[in-house]
Amino acid sequence: MPRSLFGRLLAVATLATLAALLLASVAIGHVLERFVMRGFDDRLDAQTMVLARAVDLRGQLDRSRAIDLPGFDESASGWVWQVRSPDGHLWRNGAEAPPAPVASPPPPASISPDPDRARPHPGEGRDRSGERQHFRTLTLMRAGGPVTITASGPRRVVEAPLREAMLPLLGALALLGTALAAATLVQLRIGLRPLRTLQAALGEVIAGRQRHVPTDLPVELAPLAGELNTLIDQNAAGLAHARRHVANLAHGLKTPLAGLGLELAERDPDGRLAAMLADIDRRVSHHLRRARAALPGAPGRVAIPLAPAVDDLVGVLRRVHADRPITVDVAVAGITVGVDAQDLDEMIGNLLDNGWRYAAAAIRVTAAVEAGKVVIAIDDDGPGLDEAQRAEALVPGRRLDEAGPGHGFGLPITQELAELNGGGLLLGVSPTLGGLRATLTLPL
C-alpha cells in the first residue's frame, strides 16, 4: 500500500476502473460475437436444412434437390458442405472436404428423423490451407442408419465485422478510461484539499501566527480540528497553570527570605549572612525565571507587536528609575515577534534596565527584519564594555546563578531566554551612541 492517502485512493480507483473497463470490453465483445455468429450459423443451418430435405428415407441424397445456397455455389470460396450416408457414401458441393474437427463435437443427445426437429451442432476446425473454419453438423436418422450433414464456412467472414465493431468500441472504452482517470485525479485533489488546509493552519499555529486551527472544515475533519484546538488550549492552560504555580512558589519562597533579610539586617553587623541570603535569592530567582519561561514551540504563542511591549517597559523603567531622566528613542513600529509575550517582556525589560543603569542620557531601541529573523538593537551612551568584559558577560551555557553580580545582572538570563526561543544575544559597541549595543535576535 502506498504511504500517501492520495496514492492509496488513486491506486484503488485505478484498479477498479481498469477492472470495470476490462469486464465491459469482454462482455460487449462476447455479445457482439454471439450476434455475428448467429447470422453465420443461420447461413450454415439454411444450407444443412436444404440438404436434409434432399435426403430420402433410405439415407441417399437427391443431388438434383440439393441446391447450393450463395457462397456454397462458388468453388474455393471456403464454403463447403458434405453429406455422409449410412453406407459411407459422400456427397460434396466441390472437391474440398469439410475441415476435420479440431475438437470433436459432443454426440447429439437425440437423433431425430425429422429435419425440422433436428438441431444442428456447432464445431470448429481448419481446412487444408490452415484457415479456421466453423461448421454445423446435423444428424438425421434414416432406415440405413444416421446421415451426417455438415456445412462449413470460413471464420474470417465473422471475424472481419467483429474486428470492425470492436475497434471503435475499444477506442471508446479507452477514452472513457482516460476521462475516468482525470476525474479521479480532480476528485482526489478537491477531496484532499481540506487536509492540506488543516496542515497549513496547524503550521500557522506552530509558527505563532494563529491561536487556533479553523473548524469550518468538512464534517469528517471538523471533529479532528476541534480536538486539535482542545489540545492547543490544554497546552496553553497547562502553561498558565505552571506559571501560576511558579508565582505561588515565588511568593512562598521570597516572602520568608525577605523576612529573614530584615531580621539579619538588625543582627548581622559584618554583612556575611546578608551576602549568603543574596546568593540564595539569586539562585531562587534564576530557577523561578527559568521555570516561568515558555517552552520553545509551545502553542499559544501569537506573533506579538514589539512597539506596545517596548512602550510598556519604557513606562515601567521611567518609574523604577524615576530619578534618572533618560531620553529613550524607540523605532520599532510595525514589527512583530514570534515568541511568548512574557519571555519578550523579560528579554527586552532586562536589556532596557541594563541600558538605564549604565546610560549617561540616552537609549535607542531599533528593530529590523533580516533574513527571516527580527533583530532588535538596544544602544546606550554609557561607558560600554570592552571585548574581555563582553565575553565575560555572556559565556554561552553559563547560568545566572553561576555568574557573579556585576555588569548587567539580566544579560545571562536574557541570553538563555533568547536561545530557548530560537534566537540569540550579542554584545558590541554602539555605532550611534558609543556605549553598549545589545543585539537580540528573535524568530519572526
Place this chain on the structure above:
Amino acid sequence: MRVLLVEDDETLAAGIARALRAENFAVDIAGNGEDGGHLGSTERYDAAVLDLGLPLRDGLSVLRDWRAGGRDLPVLILTARDGWSEKVAGFKAGADDYLVKPFRVEEVIMRLRALVRRAAGHAGALVACGPLVFDAQLGTFELDGLPVKLTALEWRVLSTLMLRREVVVERADLIERVYEGDADVDSNSVEVIIGRLRRKIGATLIETVRGRGYRLTASV
C-alpha cells in the same frame, strides 16, 4: 508621614513597620486584601506599601479599586513576582514603584520618601522654606545650616507642613497624617506639638490659620 502597609506575612510586616517607625513614619498594618483595600479607601495616607500575593483579595485588584475610586496616594508594590510582565501589569494597575522580595529595608524607606516627595510636587530632594531646609530623601531638617533634632511626632507634623509649604494644611488632615490608626488622639495634642516646633525653629515659620489649620511660610 503616615503609611499603609498591606502585607500578610506577619514577621515581614512587623520588620518593615519597625524600620519605618524608626525613621519617623506612622504605620498602619493590614494583613489581608480586604482590610488593606478598606483602609486605603477610607483613611488618609501619604503612601501605601502593597504586597501582591494577599489572602482574600489580590493586591492588584485592591490597587485598581483605589484608582477607580479616585485614591491617588503613591503606591509602592512589594512582591515576590519579579517578571517584567508582572511589573508592567502592576504599573498599569496604577502602581508608582515596585520592589521585588527580598529587599533591603533601607530601599523601602528611600523609595517611600521619594514617592511622597514627588507626590507633593517636589522634583528635587531638598525642600526649603526660608532658613529651614528639608532633605526629603534623607529625612533631615536643617535650620540655618544646622541640624534640627525632632521627635517622631514633631517630624511628622513638620515634614507634612514642609512638603505643603505656603499652603494651609487642615487640622484634621494634619492629625490623620501624624497619628497611627489605633492611636488615642488628645484634642490638644497637635497644638502642643506645634508649640514645641515653634520653640525649635522659631515662632514665625508656622502660621496658625484660625478655624482651618496651619501653614508653613517664609513670607512673614
